[in-house]
Amino acid sequence: MSYKIYFRIIAKGAIKYNFIMKIYDVLILGAGASGLMCASNLDKKLSIAAVDINSKIAQKLKISGGSKCNITNVHVSQNNYCGDSEFIANILDNFSKDDLLNYLHVNGVEPVIRKERYYFCKDSSDEIINIFKNNTRHVEILLCRDILEVKKSDDIFEVKTSKGVLMARNVVVATGGKSYKELGASDIGLEIAKSFGIKAKEFTPALVGLTVQKEQFWMKELSGLSCPVTIKVDGRILKEELLFAHKGISGPAVLSASLYWQKGNITIDFLPESNILELIKGSKKQLSSVIPLPKRLSKAILEALHVEDVECKKVTGEIREKLQKIHSYEFAPAGNFGFSKAEVCRGGVLTEELNQYTLEALDVKNLYFIGEVVDVTGELGGYNFQWAFSSGYVCAKAINNQ
Ligand SMILES: Cc1cc2nc3c(=O)[nH]c(=O)nc-3n(C[C@H](O)[C@H](O)[C@H](O)COP(=O)(O)OP(=O)(O)OC[C@H]3O[C@@H](n4cnc5c(N)ncnc54)[C@H](O)[C@@H]3O)c2cc1C
Structure with missing residues (x-):
């Protein structure tokens, strides 16, 4: 159902103009992953x-995953967040x-599994973007508009944008995080x-x-090399390259x-698949030759x-003790590469402020x-899109059921 409000404006010379201001049932702020999933599933x-703000929809989705x-991901649970x-x-x-996966299948997209656990588009992220284009034909997509502010008076929201004010009965904030x-x-979602x-x-x-930090500058000298490791951090163990x-390090x-x-500290095991003491047992080779890593890396670690x-x-008893640290190299990183290189943002709207079945603000x-603007962040491996899509879908169903 759509409503219209008539505004009577007294302008120069007391001429009366009548403006018709459309009131949308739903205004979605942000045409990214979560906003488009929500739009696609609204009645x-x-x-x-x-x-x-962009001139095209889904810009992060477009470049994501190469x-x-x-x-x-093949395995998705709350523990990955x-x-x-x-x-x-x-x-x-x-x-x-x-x-x-069923939603994608019904819409003609069959993702492929890479490295036994990651679901990717077969050829291009356009496969997903095209689903959203097809399923949002009933939605007005208003591009190149900077969202500046949201206010509510009585039951109507007024959304101020760089190209004028829009009005709606429901507003879905899907403006994502502020990296890239x-x-x-932008962080307009948090401001709202x-x-x-x-x-x-x-x-x-x-x-x-x-x-x-300075003590680990040796790592920078190895730029371009990679190896499988496990990293222990804050009680989690992460196994990958x-x-x-x-x-x-990246x-x-x-x-x-x-x-x-x-x-604080993180701990790296540079040889998660072997035991250094077993490797050197009975060998006549140099230490750097028995370590199953690129020679330059083995030498740098030694x-x-x-x-x-x-x-x-x-190898003496003292050396053996030092060598074992190859499985538990502990150090404190200095910081991170910053927002310009971050795939996502931690932080966002506190979940305690939202209804856990609808994602509606408890007090508004x-x-x-929905999506990354909420204080939920996934590990690498498809978890952030899963969250964006799940939260977008759940929100759409809640609005449909109003
Ligand atoms: C390089 C890169 C690669 C990634 N690869 C993956 C991957 O392979 N798998 C995975 O799960 N996750 C990946 N991510 C993370 C993933 O893209 C995000 O978690 C996801 O897009 C979040 O969805 P969202 O809808 O919340 O936000 P977005 O998809 O970011 O959408 C938010 C939208 O809001 C718009 N917006 C923001 N502020 C304003 C404003 N003031 N006015 C108007 N519009 C505004 C933005 O233009 C954007 O279109 C990647 C991220 C990056 C940066």
């Missing part, structure tokens, strides 16, 4: 608009990984929440590389670790452990928050 009888979008477990489980239960500013990202007295945690970069980078294991690291690259048979009727 077609509703009058709906989605507003975005332009093939890592949509979701940073945030309130019960709240997250509730939303994921209502639109699970299987529901998402060049793709339209705060303006309504809804509590939110400031965004901080996550799924991002970590910088190192580590990539040595110009600025510090790669899937580090990106996921960054989600749980704020400050140096960092203050171990001379001697023949294995010359008909105002919803």
Whole structure:
């Protein structure tokens, strides 16, 4: 149902103009992953608009996963997220990984599994974007509009944008996090929440590389090399590739670790699949030759452990002790690569402020928050799109049931 309000404006010379101001049933702020999933699943009888600052929809989705979008994961649970477990489980239960795969299937998209657990688009992220284009034909997509402010008077929301004011009975805030500013990202979602007295945690970069302190500068010298590791951080163990980078360390294991690291130590096992003491047993080779890593890396690690690259048979008890640290190299990163390199943001609107079945703000009727703007952040591996899609779908169903 759509409503219209007539505004009578007295302008110059007391001439009366009558303006018709449309009131949308639903206004979605942000035409990214969560906003588009929400728009696609809203009742077609509703009058709906989605507003975005970009000139095209779904800009993050487009470039994600090397332009093939890592949509979701074989294993998805609340344990793969940073945030309130019960709240997250509730939303994921209502639109699970299987529901998402079924939704894609019904819409003609069959993702492929890579590395035994990551679901990616077969050829391009356009496969998903095209689903949204097809399923939002009933939605007005208002592009190139900067969202500036949201107010509510009586039961109507007024959304101030760079191209005028829009009005709606329901507002869904789907403006995402603030990393990758060049793709339209901003923290307007948090500003909107705060303006309504809804509590939110400031965004901080996550799924991002970590910088190192002087003692670990040796890692920067290895820029370009990678190896499988496990990283222990804040009680979590993350197993994946580590990539040595110009600025510090990166790669899937580090990106996921960054989600749980704020400050303090992390511990890296550089040989998660072998035991260093077994490897050197009875060998006549140099230490750096028996370590199953690129030679340059083996030598750098030995140096960092203050171990001379001697023949294995010359290894003393003291050296053995130092060598074992290859399985538990502990250090405190200096910081992270920042918002410009972060795939997502930690922080957002506190889940305690939202209804866990609908994502509506508990104290502001008909105002919803979905996707990354909510204080729920997933590990690397498709978990953030799964959250964006689950929360977008759940919100749409809640609005349809009003
Ligand atoms: C390089 C990169 C790769 C990624 N790869 C993956 C991946 O493979 N798998 C995965 O699960 N996650 C990935 N992510 C994370 C994922 O993209 C996000 O978690 C997801 O897009 C969040 O969905 P959202 O709808 O909340 O926000 P977004 O998709 O970011 O949508 C928010 C929208 O709001 C708009 N907006 C913001 N502020 C304003 C404003 N003031 N006015 C108007 N419009 C505004 C933005 O333009 C944007 O279109 C990646 C992120 C990046 C940066």
